[in-house]
Structure formats: structure tokens, C-alpha cells
Amino acid sequence: MRTRTIMAIGGHIGDMDLAAGPILAQAVRDGGRAVLVALTPGERGHPRLGVDEYREQKIAEGTAFAAAIGAEFHVFDDISDGFLQPTDDVAARLARLIRATKPDTLLAHWQHSIHTDHEHASTLAERARFLAGLPGWAPADGERHGVTRLLYTENWEDDRGFAADSYVPISTEAFDAWHAAISGQAFARGETYGFRYIDYYTAQLTMRGCLARTGRAVALSSGDGSRFTVID
Template sequence: MNRSVLAIGGHIGDMDLTAGPTLAKLVGEGASATIVALTYGERGHPRLSPAEYKTQKLAEGEAFATAIGADFIALDHSDGFLPDTDEVALELASIIREKQPDTLITHWKHSIHRDHEYAAKLAERARFLAGLPMDHELPRHSVRTFLHAENWEDMEGFQPTTYVPIPDDAFYRWVGAIRHQAFARGETYGFRYIDYYTALMTMRGCLAGYPRACAFMDPRGPEVTKLAGP
């Protein structure tokens, strides 16, 4: 079983939606989980200013993580302006060294959103840097499993290889946590995120032989594997 999982999203809320049910499941099985947002996602509200929405997003991200039993980290980068640099990758590498995850989850590398694409590249670069011997106060760490989460904005070329069964308790913990985020409720632009991802879990569960499942892509190849579960 995976004992530690790190989920890296482009904005606060990205991994909550896509990896949140899986994180809730794994935490329920005794694993530790950390959600990292590379930007605040503060430019995504049509009525609130970026400064106002940043404050709200930070509170929402912290509350979600607490509700499912995960840690939450937000890096100080701005929505829409995430830099694809070694400096940011090193920030992530330090978190990897600290948290020592068995599994890293991030966006798929092809997206309609540049911050998502950069998040995928930065996560992969950080994974490499975390395993290098460096002059660092934390020991180096090699991440065993690297997965891309399924996201409706990141579907170009996405092919599921890994299905995670989501039991009822994890699903309802996720629903209870995610419904407190404004964008997930459809408050920002009207997209019914909770309905979409609930239906997606049902569809993936049909294909994988479970009532509900989350799908991930392992870039190493097409073999279907399981991250956890029976």
C-alpha cells in the first residue's frame, strides 16, 4: 500500500477535484497525503478581485485538506503566470524531500490551460531533482510512482492505465469537502464540477469493475495497474 502521496496542481482546487477522492481513500487506509497548489487560482472568479479570491481560495484549500485528513501547501505564484523554471522545480523538490512520497500525482502534460501543462513539467523535473545528491539539508528521495490525474481540461492524449476504486466513505468525505469550494459548486462560471466528476467516477467504475473509480495515466506504458484497493 502507498504510505505517502503528494498531489501537485496548477491551482488551489485542481487536485482536490481530480485526485481528492483517491487521497481520501488512501488517508482512510492509513496513508499520509499532501496537496500542493503551485498558484492560488485567484483570477478565476467573475465578481471577486484577485486579492479577495486569493484569500478565499487559501481558506477553501486548507479546509478541504483538513476535511479529508491531508496536508496543504500553496506556493507563492500567480494564477496564469506560473513560471516554468528550475527555481520553482527546486521548491517542489524540497517538498518531495521533506514529505518522502511513494506516489506523485499531477496534471496530464497536454492541457487547454498553460498552468496545468507547466505543473506537469515542473512535477517531473522536481521528481528528478529530488533524487539527485545536492547540498541540501534534507535527504534525497526517489519517487516510485508518477501518475497523471484525469481532468476535463487536460484530455488531449490522456489514456487511463490505473484505476483506483473509490469506496462510499471516501466518496462522501470528498463530496462533503469539495462542496465548500466556490468554483466546485458552479458559483464562478456555472460548470457543474461535482456532478461531472461524480459521473466520471461512475463511468470509470463501470470500465474497471467497481461502483466508482478514479482513472490515472502512468507515462511508463499502457499496462493497466492499480494504485490501491482489492
């Protein structure tokens, strides 16, 4: 995806690391800028560690992941996993970050999920995009910035009604960087509830690559039923 700056907005640390991480790694290798945002740490996702301990671990893992692929990392660590709400206060906070980083493309959760934090994160991304570009809104909080494109990522928890219409080819170099980085996250290795995240998303990259007529690819949705597009 040849664009200057891509921002990926997830409900928890790890969400966009998995679903959008290969795109962010590719963007950096193509000379662009990647910004990874988690709206909560995702600290309630470990069956054996306490919330405070896992929060620290998740933030450390997210920081390390972003550094490994060359992305900037932001986490709203004062919002608790499971309690993300699509309020204008949170949207405004995210809009200020959009104005500060000026992304050309936003990547967000698909609107329908088994996890309400994901659905709310999608709503917040849309609302923040609107606010960031709204003339006269919060002029003291940075110059208005219109984001050209908002696309939705493919997440196994967000598959209800998801229809891929855009594909981003992922080079072997970007895949290797992503795979090494995501392997540093305990949940992705299957150490929390046993789901084989890395295997799942690796297989998905291969499957989507077949459809896009390339080695590996990440699928995205525009949400408007656009025709099949390969984004270079």
C-alpha cells in the same frame, strides 16, 4: 492505493482537490498520508471578486478541503494564477517539499492542457521529482528522496491525448468525505463560471468504476501506454 504517502501537485487550488481528492481521501482511510500541493492559489478564476479577495477565499477553501479529507496542504501563494513558469527555482522549491514529505507516489497534471499553468505544473512535478532524487543536488536541503511512481490525473481541461491505464477504487466512505469537502469550494459548486464540476467528477468516478469493475474509481495514466491496472 495502498501506499505510505501520496503527493498531488496541481497548478491551482481546486485542481487536484477534484482530480485526485478521492484518491487522497482513500489513502488517509487506508492508513496512509496525503499531501496536497497547489503551485498558485488560482485567484484569477472569479468573474465578480477581485484578485486579492478571491486569493484569500481560495486559500481558505483549500485549507478547509485538505483538513476535511485528512490531507496536508501546501500552496505557493506568492506565484500568481496564469503566470506559473517551469523554472528551476520553482522546481527546486517543490523538490525540497518532496524531500521533506518523502512521498512514494506523485500525482500530477497530464502534460497537455488548454491551461498553460497545468502544463507547466506537470513539467515542474517531473523536474522536481528528478531533483529530489538527484545525488549531490542541494545536500543542505534535505536527504535525497527517490519517488517510486509518477502518475497523471484525469482533468477535463487536460484531456488531449490522455489515455487511462490505471484505476484506483474509491470506497463509499472516501467518496462521501471527498464530496462533502469539495462542496465547500465555490468554483466547484458552479458559482464562478457555471461549470458543474462536482457533477462532472462524480459522474466520472461512476463511469471509471464501471470500467474497473468496482463501485467508483479514479482513472490515472502512466504516460507510457501501460496495460490496464487496478491499483489497490
